[in-house]
Amino acid sequence: MKIAVAGTGYVGLSVALLLSQHNEVHALDIVPEKVETLNEGKSPIVDKEITEFLEGNVSGARPLNFQATLDPRQAYIGADYAVVATPTNYDPHKNYFDTSSVEAAIAAIREVNPTAWIVIKSTIPVGYTSDLRGKLQDERLLFSPEFLREGHALYDNLHPSRIVVGAPEDDAEAHHAAEVFADLLVQGAAEGEMKRINADGGTGIPRLIVGLTEAEAVKLFANTYLALRVAFFNELDTYAETRELRTQEIIDGVCLDPRIRADYNNPSFGYGGYCLPKDTKQLLANYDQVPQNLISGIVNANRTRKDFIATEIERRISEIDNPTVGIYRLTMKSGSDNFRQSAVQGVMKRIKARGITVVVYEPTMNDPEFFGSEVTHDLEDFKRRSDVIVANRWNRDLDDVSGKVFSRDLFKRD
Ligand SMILES: NC(=O)c1ccc[n+]([C@@H]2O[C@H](COP(=O)([O-])OP(=O)(O)OC[C@H]3O[C@@H](n4cnc5c(N)ncnc54)[C@H](O)[C@@H]3O)[C@@H](O)[C@H]2O)c1
Numbered sequence: 543m544k545i546a547v548a549g550t551g552y553v554g555l556s557v558a559l560l561l562s563q564h565n566e567v568h569a570l571d572i573v574p575e576k577v578e579t580l581n582e583g584k585s586p587i588v589d590k591e592i593t594e595f596l597e598g599n600v601s602g603a604r605p606l607n608f609q610a611t612l613d614p615r616q617a618y619i620g621a622d623y624a625v626v627a628t629p630t631n632y633d634p635h636k637n638y639f640d641t642s643s644v645e646a647a648i649a650a651i652r653e654v655n656p657t658a659w660i661v662i663k664s665t666i667p668v669g670y671t672s673d674l675r676g677k678l679q680d681e682r683l684l685f686s687p688e689f690l691r692e693g694h695a696l697y698d699n700l701h702p703s704r705i706v707v708g709a710p711e712d713d714a715e716a717h718h719a720a721e722v723f724a725d726l727l728v729q730g731a732a733e734g735e736m737k738r739i740n741a742d743g744g745t746g747i748p749r750l751i752v753g754l755t756e757a758e759a760v761k762l763f764a765n766t767y768l769a770l771r772v773a774f775f776n777e778l779d780t781y782a783e784t785r786e787l788r789t790q791e792i793i794d795g796v797c798l799d800p801r802i803r804a805d806y807n808n809p810s811f812g813y814g815g816y817c818l819p820k821d822t823k824q825l826l827a828n829y830d831q832v833p834q835n836l837i838s839g840i841v842n843a844n845r846t847r848k849d850f851i852a853t854e855i856e857r858r859i860s861e862i863d864n865p866t867v868g869i870y871r872l873t874m875k876s877g878s879d880n881f882r883q884s885a886v887q888g889v890m891k892r893i894k895a896r897g898i899t900v901v902v903y904e905p906t907m908n909d910p911e912f913f914g915s916e917v918t919h920d921l922e923d924f925k926r927r928s929d930v931i932v933a934n935r936w937n938r939d940l941d942d943v944s945g946k947v948f949s950r951d952l953f954k955r956d
Contacts, residue, residue: 543726544568546621546658548647550576550610552587553663553688554627556695559595560730561625562608569610570617580610588879591696618655623723626651627663627688632820637827639667639820645674652680659719661707663688665765665821668758668828671708675754684709684720685754686727687761692815693878700732704748708757720751762828765821766840771806772813773843779809779950780850790952809950811851811934812844812885815874819844819883848885852892855948858930859898867893868928869902870947872912875956876935879906886934890915893932901927 547558547569558569571577579586585593594600611617618624628643644664651660662671662685671685685708690698705727709720728736728747736746752760775793782789789809797804813819822844826837859865869890872881881887881904891913894900900915903924907917918924925931925943933940933949935956940947 543623544621545726546570546617546624546651546655547627548617548624548651549627549629549643549664550580550586551627551629552589552690552692552695554625555580555585555587555592556589556690556699557625557627557663557688557727559592559606559608559696560699561726562606563604564729565726566607567609568617568621569608570612570614571610572612574612577610577612587695589693589695589697591694591700595696614650615654618651618653618658621651621655621658623661623726624651624655624658625661625663630664630666630820632823637823639665639824641666641670648674648678648680648683652678657682659684659723661686661723665761665817665824666758667824668762669755670758671754672710675710681713681716682719684716684723685757686720686723687757687764689761689764692880693875699727699730701735702727702731702747704750706750706752706757706760708752708754711753717751724749724751762821762825765818766825766837768806769813769818769822769844770836770840772810772818773840773847775807776809776812776847776950777843779952780847783850783854789950793952808953808955810885811889811950812847814883814885814888816880816882844885848888848892851889851950852896855889855893855930855932856896856898858948862929864899865929866899866901866927868924868931869900869904869915870924870931870933870937870940871935872902872904872907874934876937884934886932889932889934 543565545561545565545567547554550569550571554569558567561567576586583596585596626644626647628647630639630641633640644662648660659682671683675681675683687706689703705724707720707724709716731747739745779789782792793807796802797807822841826841829837869886872884872886874884890900902912902915902917903921904917905919910917921939931943931947933947936949936951936954
């Protein structure tokens with residue numbers, strides 16, 4: 543089968559490589575350097591499995607049938623399926639996702655291919671695909687939510703928690719096309735996944751074909767639940783810090799309940815990254831005219847947490863003349879190369895607004911400044927100059943200056 547993928551970021555590239563084990567895949571991007579890097583067999587992002595796949599370094603794996611391109615005709619003509627994985631940033635003026643790149647990709651596909659099934663993998667507002675089907679008079683649009691984590695993008699597609707594809711319930715042809723697409727994703731998964739035993743006792747990869755709008759809701763509600771969980775343990779930590787209690791003892795005691803569990807409970811400066819901040823805001827926007835308390839609570843909790851963290855940092859330097867605050871890494875998680883919407887940036891913004899000097903240690907950044915603050919690659923100099931070192935996530939680099947470090951990474955893991 544010929545499959546086109548629009549966008550070679552975390553989502554597009556991992557889906558493209560997964561599918562290229564059994565299909566002819568052409569991945570299109572609008573950034574020439576990305577396409578060039580990919581066609582040299584190198585990964586533009588830090589991701590172990592993507593790098594290994596591109597280098598042909600996976601033992602026993604099938605050769606990939608993968609090509610990156612800038613040419614819409616090469617990618618889209620003759621494709622049976624076209625997957626759209628372009629950005630949907632949150633537009634603060636419209637209070638909604640900016641879906642223009644999804645629409646641009648769909649227009650480019652349709653210009654040369656009127657019949658391909660287009661599967662939107664970008665995260666979109668609830669109700670979007672159904673509206674677009676009506677607006678474009680195009681019945682060959684499907685939506686499949688993507689659940690990968692950055693840094694484990696291909697791994698999460700090789701070992702998917704579940705595969706969900708949305709199609710209108712009353713459209714048998716679209717339903718069949720959704721089934722076929724789900725089968726393609728299952729086919730690309732790692733050997734052994736079909737035999738795995740799931741927490742509910744079922745075997746194999748759970749595979750759900752649901753309504754189009756329900757599939758969109760699955761994505762936004764799943765991410766908003768994750769944000770809720772982060773916000774909950776952060777707010778627990780804010781309480782414990784304020785009342786001078788040991789957070790870790792409370793979390794250990796709470797999480798031994800098997801209904802609560804001990805994962806995803808490590809305090810931080812807030813939930814962040816590309817998806818959780820924007821997806822929670824989009825879900826809140828979708829609640830327009832629908833009663834709710836929790837969703838706005840989750841969005842507000844993240845702001846309150848960053849205010850609290852900034853105030854705590856300020857308290858620590860209140861007795862120092864002309865203090866310097868060091869920001870250790872701009873990334874959201876350890877092992878990530880990405881600092882889109884990382885929580886530490888929100889904290890940094892608040893500290894700077896209070897007139898405090900900030901220096902940033904970020905070895906992956908080549909610019910000498912970040913929002914007007916100096917960026918250094920010299921770790922020892924950074925440690926010497928910083929009166930307090932702010933680290934969303936701990937790293938062994940900081941062991942020798944632990945007395946200076948402000949972090950809420952209590953479990954020393956993501
Ligand atoms: N990153 C994640 O962890 C993640 C997880 C699940 C879902 N998502 C969603 O998937 C979508 C993509 O996210 P991402 O992290 O892969 O983004 P990304 O920014 O890493 O990659 C997007 C790519 O699309 C390209 N692009 C932009 N316009 C294009 C066009 N018209 N045609 C072809 N390519 C185009 C960009 O050059 C870029 O390479 C977003 O909607 C995001 O919310 C992301």
